[in-house]
Amino acid sequence: MPAETQLSAAQDPTVKDQGNHVAPANAVDVASARKEPPPERPESIRLRYLVLSSFWAIIIFLGLPIWWKTTSIYRAPLPMDEMMDWADGRACRPVFPLRISIEADSLQDHEAQNLLRTTQHALDDLNDFSAHHLRLQLSPPANASSNANELSTTAADEELALTIRLLKGDSIQADLQKYSPILDIYYTPNQIPTSSSSSSSLATFIANTLRQIFAEEQAMIAYLLSTSSAPPERSPKALAPNVAESLAKWTTRSMKYSRTYHLTFSLFTPTATPSSWDIEAALEDHMKPLLQSFSAISNFTIDTQVQLYATPGVSGNILKKEDLSGFINAAEWPLSPSIGGAPTINFIVYVGDMEVEGGGKSWLIPQWGGVVIQSDVSDLRPAMLTFSNQLMSLLGAPESGSLPLRLMTLVRVRSASLLLKASGTLGSLARLTIALPSISIPRSVADGVYTTIEHLRKTCDGLGGQGGLENARIAEEAAEKAFFEKSMVGQVYFPDEHKVAVYLPLLGPIGVPLVMGVLKEVKAWKTRRRTSKQS
């Protein structure tokens, strides 16, 4: 470029005039020494416009979309409203209809109908919690014993909670069978209600007995609903403080529900003896039958170990209550959870003659397992019985009732808690999505959410049965998986300073000429318009 020529932004002589206008008078002589460039041709002005606008067009229509596309975070659309509905309990109203069948072969049909009606009436009067509802029905008369098998299969389909057998007896009394869900009610003939009476002592008795049997379950479900975020009008009246307290303990004690649990039985001894125990036989005799009855709810795998030279975390022969949590020497005892994903429940036999303050040689560690102190391991029966009890409460089974009833209650309570938990997780996920706009939401999370909602709906329709539990488990698993999605947890962190530091070296030198060019053109256009108006 020759030295004489110089790049100049002054295209229009009027610019200078304007400058003179503003500048003080003594500056005029410098500017007036300048020679005016020849006026620009309109086509060169038009060409400049075109150049400028095409640059801007490229930036706006090509650059910005590319930048947007390459830096935006993928957020799969989530059904937010539905998720919040589940979390707030608006989507599902948990109802547990319990079918109770009355077997009254000794009664006339109309008598039985009458009894059913009055008992149902009495039950409805007693019950103030609509979510947990006992419904009576008459079982079809078992006219032939050969039909019994058939009957039981059809009954299983409908998932009866309890069968009441009315039997003639000397006095009125109830007898809950230990190993099957059958309640025997003995009655005297004069207690059969007449068709006219609206209540009878037998009906009241049956209603009271049923209520007593299901009181614990009802309290459990009521407690679960009250601790969830369900609308207040749905949760029942406040529980008695002592009941609420024991239920709070029950929730902290019980393990998270899983399809499979891993049980570890360990023998710890402070010295080198005893180095073996007859655990296989003890498990076979005392543990396996119980685990077998759980098979509909959970499966179990078992391992055992012997650990010598194990010193507990606390010393002394009398263990205080506050020592019990420190008894397990977590640093030295090899009690690591089993691999494979199933939660591990630990049962420990410690060889020693220590005693818990105030008597007792065993205790339960919430959500972890149980400990039994025993000085002699030749007889493992007492320890196994203690472990069975501890296992029941660790799994969250109610404390009263016969075994089949406790297991059935467990199914219902577990389904309810899983339902509530999955719903809660959905709510958390929805809130998280709203709170963190920079978090990416992969496709798999959306899929997980839809799976959860689908299975939650199924659970809600079939609460109280085996299918409900299975659906609730799938829903809960899918919800947890969606919430703890790896790529979401590790959120991309790009601070704004970082972005500025990366973009500025490019945007600064390119942006300044572009913006200045536009400003100059606008200015020139304005002055041109003004001069054309004046002229």
Add this chain to the structure above:
Amino acid sequence: MRQLQSLLVFLAAILTFARASSDYHEQLVLRPLQPSLLLASFNFQSNTTWASFEQQNFRYFPRSLGQILQHANTRELHLRFSLGQWDAENWGARPWKGAREGGTGVELWAWVEAETDEEADGRWLTLTNALSGLFCASLNFIDSTRTTRPVLSFQPSGYHTNSTASKLHLLHGTLPREVVCTENLTPFLKLLPCKGKAGISSLLDGHKLFDASWQSMSLDVTPICRSGSEDCQLQITQTTDMVLDIQRSKRPRDNPIPRPIPSEELKCDTSKPYNSFDTCYPLDISAQEEEWSLSQIFGHTMKGSCPLAENESYPVCINVPHARDIYTSGAREHKDESGYMRCFELTPQEDFEMILPPQDLSERAPLEQPLLYAERSFIGYGQERGGVQAILTNPSPTDAVDFVYMESLPWFMKLYLHTLKAKINGNSEDVIQEMYYRPALDRKRGTQLEVRILIPANSTVVLTYDFEKAILRYTEYPPDANRGFDIAPAVITIGNVSIRTTSLLLPLPTPDFSMPYNVIILTSTIMALAFGSIFNLLVRRFVAADEAEKWDVRALRLIIKGAISRFARRFMKKTTKKD
């Protein structure tokens, strides 16, 4: 020497076969080495029946490890943690014939049962991750680039039925960079039934073990079956070998700084004419046996014997001539007929101490000569290429040695196979019998090279090859990239004897790590420059110099002045109004 060899073979035979029926066995063998060193070999072995292992009823077999093996379908496992270098010239053959020893860092190999290679890889991943948690080591970093499937070098040492043997996959991984330390010893001790509370394991202490000149911890799980019967057992063997410096170990722990011997304790050669109270020529004391005791070497005495171990075997043995004086705390001594080995029968529940006083002894327990001396080093120069040279010497004057030399190199060390040369005693001769080579794939797998070589008696083979150093990606460099990259030791297998060379440190060209930002700035500047000129050329108008609008500095100054005076006037007005 033959006597000693036969004794060791006998001991090994006892360990492997006689113990198969019993449950737990432990033994410590001490062997003084020259100069002023002590080799301590700890061996712990226990068995579990296959049935109780399947049912997960664990007694002596550690539960945590058993579950990992079952979860990963691993039939045989070998894990090694090693540190330091074995000085074969001075210390002789390696303990356990090198079979219980790994390369520097961590080495793991296992036979995994799987239908396909992919399944085996998946199980190997499970295994390495689980072991990583169990032993607090970075075993989870053994990925596909560090995993090889050796063909010639490793053979299963356990018994596998024909049906499982066909489905077994051997996988081998090394972590030469891993620093073995106390956090690996603690879980190792926890696997023992006596847990370091009693028996010889009570002598194992991280402060002493990791202060050793050379140390190796091993864990082997092998299935053993009596031939022809279904009575199978799973055997777990844990060993710890260390070479301790006696002088160094004797320093008190609270005052570990070495200090000169006080002048009154100096042993001077009084025959020298210049010997006086302030001039001393030290006596040659190398003929004298060092004075040491168990508590000095290991920090404390041994806490009785582990009651689980059988009685018929002796927990502590020492390999010294019978003439050497040894005082113990009430243990019964059993000398064997070879003349160089004696064992001690301990009284349980009582601490055991062994003291060896200073003694002038002409006789020494003989050293076993190694079958092969091996050393490996880098040759070449520059940032782009390099070479490796392995010098393998057969010291035997009569016997030829047939062995397999295995290298597993990382992918960024690109081997040129055509440069692989073996020279025997300086002449190019064809000594390579067989070769297995699996080339590297970038970022997927490393190079695997196995060479079978026959060295005639009393000869030296020099194996050399060249390689090229790859340029890594920015994120592939470790935090201290300038330290270099550790290259796993070569494994030399001679029948059931194995030898490992030392690991190597490969310097790679390392970038300046502030580079990305510099690149951004530089490219942006160039782009801006190009853009600015093109844009201005297109948009601006060219006029003559005297026609251009001039940038007037004076005018600007006046404008600023005017603005200031206007502002001042307004300010003054305000103040006057206030007044």
